[in-house]
Amino acid sequence: MGNRSQPFHKHPIKLTFKISRYPDKTSGQKIRKYRLERELKQIELARLLKVDEMTIVNWELDKTKPRDMLANRVNRLLGTEIYPIQTSALLGVKLK
Secondary structure (H helix, E strand, O other): OOOOOOOOOOOOOOOOOOOOOOOOOOHHHHHHHHHHHOOOOHHHHHHHHOOOHHHHHHHHOOOOOOOHHHHHHHHHHHOOOOOOOOHHHHHOOOOO
16 A cells, blocks of 8 residues: 555545524524624614614523514514514504
8 A cells, every 4th residue: 555644635625614603593593693794783783773782682582572563674684584574564554
């Protein structure tokens, strides 16, 4: 057999993956992930959505969820669909 110090392949194969370092299993984790990817602080997102900073904290910790109209604004602002779009919220109609 040959010299073991030589690599098996003359040209090693490079594999590249984009792995997010932010988990995104829950809606709160998704908000955090997309907020951080857009380099927004919690206070900045709160100001853009016209809510208190603690509201963002509670969403990201999955303690609370935004109401329909606010959920749609979160989706639009972060450029994703974290929450399914509610037609009734878009129309400003409350369903019982």
